[in-house]
Each structure stands twice: as structure tokens, then as C-alpha cells.
Amino acid sequence: MILRVEGIGPLKGGLKVPGDKSISHRSLISASIAEGYSEISGLSSGQDVLSTLSCLRQLGIGIAIDGNNCRVEGRGLKGFIEPDDVLDAGNSGTTLRMLPGLLSGQSFLTTMTGDSSLRKRPMGRIIEPLSLMGAKIWARDGNRLAPMSIKGTQLSPMEYELPVASAQVKSAIIYAGLMAEGVTEIIEPSQSRDHTERQLEFLGADISIDVVGGKRHIKVVGGSTFTGGLFEVPADISSAAFFMVAATLVPGSKVVLEDVGLNETRTGILEVLKSMGAFIVTDNVRVVGKEEIGRITVNSSPLLPVTVRGETIPKVIDEIPILAVAATQATGVTGIRNASELRVKESDRIAALARELTKMGAVIEELPDGMIIRGPSKLHGAKVNSHGDHRIAMALAVAALVAEGVTEISDAECVSISYPSFAQDLASLGGTA
Numbered sequence: 331m332i333l334r335v336e337g338i339g340p341l342k343g344g345l346k347v348p349g350d351k352s353i354s355h356r357s358l359i360s361a362s363i364a365e366g367y368s369e370i371s372g373l374s375s376g377q378d379v380l381s382t383l384s385c386l387r388q389l390g391i392g393i394a395i396d397g398n399n400c401r402v403e404g405r406g407l408k409g410f411i412e413p414d415d416v417l418d419a420g421n422s423g424t425t426l427r428m429l430p431g432l433l434s435g436q437s438f439l440t441t442m443t444g445d446s447s448l449r450k451r452p453m454g455r456i457i458e459p460l461s462l463m464g465a466k467i468w469a470r471d472g473n474r475l476a477p478m479s480i481k482g483t484q485l486s487p488m489e490y491e492l493p494v495a496s497a498q499v500k501s502a503i504i505y506a507g508l509m510a511e512g513v514t515e516i517i518e519p520s521q522s523r524d525h526t527e528r529q530l531e532f533l534g535a536d537i538s539i540d541v542v543g544g545k546r547h548i549k550v551v552g553g554s555t556f557t558g559g560l561f562e563v564p565a566d567i568s569s570a571a572f573f574m575v576a577a578t579l580v581p582g583s584k585v586v587l588e589d590v591g592l593n594e595t596r597t598g599i600l601e602v603l604k605s606m607g608a609f610i611v612t613d614n615v616r617v618v619g620k621e622e623i624g625r626i627t628v629n630s631s632p633l634l635p636v637t638v639r640g641e642t643i644p645k646v647i648d649e650i651p652i653l654a655v656a657a658t659q660a661t662g663v664t665g666i667r668n669a670s671e672l673r674v675k676e677s678d679r680i681a682a683l684a685r686e687l688t689k690m691g692a693v694i695e696e697l698p699d700g701m702i703i704r705g706p707s708k709l710h711g712a713k714v715n716s717h718g719d720h721r722i723a724m725a726l727a728v729a730a731l732v733a734e735g736v737t738e739i740s741d742a743e744c745v746s747i748s749y750p751s752f753a754q755d756l757a758s759l760g761g762t763a
């Protein structure tokens with residue numbers, strides 16, 4: 331599919347973007363291992379979350395869907411049943427990395443795979459720690475790539491320091507820790523998103539967090555059961571970020587984003603945009619479950635350059651594509667460093683951004699662990715490609731709003747991975763031809 335975008339004026343209006351993708355995956359997974367029924371509202375309708383949902387159904391979990399609400403029949407910690415086919419995670423790294431944590435502790439063999447992009451993404455980062463707990467996992471290319479087969483067993487607890495800040499890896503070990511005999515301790519090098527910890531605490535699982543010498547230590551007690559409940563999924567700040575940048579860049583815009591998740595491990599985009607001079611106000615903040623949510627109002631404003639590196643990177647990792655677009659319009663040199671993880675996302679996001687934004691007139695220097703962006707550039711419409719990556723497609727659509735002429739984004743169907751109604755929501759704010 332080709333997405334054609336031409337900016338013609340300011341964006342105005344209000345929007346509630348779809349449910350948070352990370353919290354949606356976790357709500358489905360946690361509800362499926364809870365005792366009894368759970369109700370989830372505001373679930374993401376993106377393809378990635380549907381991949382988790384269909385894998386869980388194949389594992390014997392009853393899930394009834396009604397729009398963005400669903401009812402999940404939890405079967406307890408070890409209640410999955412042996413699937414009669416391979417589980418396909420599609421494009422979803424979160425599905426393929428988190429489910430093996432639970433599958434390692436069941437009593438049967440499961441094989442998981444994904445699409446051609448996911449089959450290239452590193453899986454050693456979950457296979458190694460889960461194997462230390464006793465999991466039996468076989469994977470392609472020297473135990474590094476999917477497809478992979480997981481033979482469930484009785485897991486042992488462990489103490490493990492994560493080599494990279496990854497919420498997917500952390501969550502896989504937390505879920506495995508629930509299945510192990512004893513206390514599993516995970517130490518994070520720097521904090522990644524903590525939705526799994528918050529959700530399990532909210533549900534009453536035995537999980538605790540201490541900060542020792544500046545590092546978070548997460549302790550999970552194996553066998554701690556919990557009952558299902560009500561899950562309310564906030565709107566996804568990673569999706570809202572496209573409209574924050576669009577409203578900032580297009581003169582005369584004002585956009586209000588409702589019920590956006592404001593978990594502090596995800597608000598790096600607000601901090602970075604504000605430090606660039608963006609005019610962003612957050613109000614109506616409240617707590618739902620254990621997650622903060624609120625309203626974000628964005629007015630257009632000029633931008634200054636910024637350097638983003640170190641501990642900020644995990645807090646803004648999924649927003650770097652749209653941040654790169656913002657940086658093309660900032661007055662000066664923006665640096666993004668310590669972000670080599672971008673090379674193993676849905677695409678090599680450093681290469682994809684440098685290549686596609688350059689076609690539109692941006693000045694970007696690719697670095698092994700990030701990029702240097704020299705702004706402001708006068709962008710022009712071009713024929714660009716999404717590299718099959720939803721966040722690259724949507725970032726290019728926002729760049730198109732400030733470009734002269736029409737931009738055609740090919741392979742744009744991938745936006746449905748996280749945001750099926752992106753094009754309609756963008757159109758609803760006006761500003762596009």
C-alpha cells in the first residue's frame with residue numbers, strides 16, 4: 331500500500347490514540363496466567379497485539395473480543411495446553427520474546443516463529459537467561475534466531491544482571507521467575523519500561539523492587555498466584571508522539587491528546603521535546619491500575635537541537651524515528667548516541683531514517699550507535715519506503731506534513747502493526763490534502 335501525504339495547513343482538534351501496545355500485550359498475558367476471568371478495556375487493535383492474542387488462544391486461553399474490550403479466561407500459572415501447531419508471532423518482538431518465559435515452565439513442547447523481519451532479530455538475549463534457569467530451547471543459527479522450540483520443564487530461580495536494558499528480556503525472565511521454585515532476582519543496567527512489574531504488583535503477585543547502588547533489583551517469588559481483574563489500557567504515548575511532533579512542526583497547530591499513558595519510563599519523548607523548546611502541556615493526570623495517564627496539549631513552536639544519549643535512550647527508544655523528523659526542523663545539530671539497539675528493531679532504524687529522510691532533503695550522518703542530524707532543512711516531497719517498519723512509515727508521514735509537495739510512502743500497510751487507523755486519525759485533524 332502507498333500512503334500519500336501532503337501538508338496544507340495547521341492540525342487542529344482532539345484525539346485518543348489506540349491503546350498502549352506494550353501494556354496490551356502484558357494485559358493479555360498476565361490475564362491468561364491469572365486465576366479466573368479478567369476484563370481488559372482499551373486494548374490495542376494493532377496486528378502485534380493480535381499476534382499475542384492468537385498465540386494465547388492456541389495455548390487454550392478463552393478470549394472473547396468486543397471492539398477494544400475483551401474478556402480473558404485465566405487458567406493459572408501452568409494452565410496452558412499444548413498447541414497443535416507452530417505459534418506465529420508475526421512482526422511482534424514482544425510476543426516472541428515474552429511468551430517463552432511462560433512456555434519454558436509448562437509441561438510440553440512449543441515452537442514459535444515470526445515474519446521475515448522478526449526471524450532476523452536477536453533471540454539469544456532471552457534464550458541465554460532462560461537456559462540458565464533450566465529451560466530447554468533450540469533455535470536457528472547457533473541458538474540465536476527464530477524459529478525456536480521451547481520444551482517446558484521445572485525452572486530453577488537465578489540471579490541475573492541484564493547485559494542490555496530490555497523490557498522484553500526483563501519481562502520474559504519475570505514470567506519465568508513466576509514459574510520457578512524460589513526467588514528470581516533480575517538486575518537492570520538502566521531502567522527500561524516497567525509495565526510488567528507494575529501490572530503484576532497490581533494483581534497481587536509476589537514481586538518487589540529495590541534500588542541498590544543506583545541499579546534496580548527486581549525479585550519475583552516463584553509460584554505466587556494471583557486472581558484476574560480489570561485492566562484499563564492507556565492510550566499509547568508512542569503513537570501519540572507522532573501527533574506531538576506533527577503539531578509542533580506545522581505552524582498554527584493545536585492538538586489535544588486524551589488519556590495518554592505517562593509512565594515515567596516512557597515519557598522520555600516529552601522531556602526531550604520540551605528540552606528542544608516544544609510547547610507541550612500535560613494536565614488531568616490520574617492513576618489507572620498502577621499507571622499514570624493524562625491529557626497532552628501541543629501547540630506549534632520552533633525547535634532547538636538536542637543531544638540524546640545514555641539513560642535517556644531506553645525511555646525514548648521507540649520514539650527516535652519521530653524525534654529524528656523533529657530534529658530535521660530544529661535550528662542546529664542534534665545528536666543521538668548510545669542507541670545501537672535501533673539497528674535490531676523492526677528494521678535497522680538508523681539506516682532506514684538516514685536513507686529515507688535524506689531523499690526528502692534532510693541532512694543526516696549515520697553513526698554505528700545513532701545519528702547526527704543538521705537542521706533546519708527545507709524538506710520536499712519524495713517517493714520513500716517504510717522498510718516494512720510501522721514507526722518509520724508514520725515518522726515519514728509526519729515529515730511529509732512539513733515538506734513541499736506530495737510524499738508517497740510505499741509498503742505503508744505496516745502501520746497496522748501498532749496503529750491501524752493512523753491515516754484516518756491524521757486526516758481528522760485537517761492539515762493534509
Ligand code: S3P
Pocket residue numbers: 351352353424495496497498499501522523647648
Ligand atoms: C517493548 C520493549 C522495547 C520496545 C518495544 C516494546 C516492550 O524493546 O522497543 O517496542 O513492550 O517490552 P526492548 O525490550 O528490546 O528494549
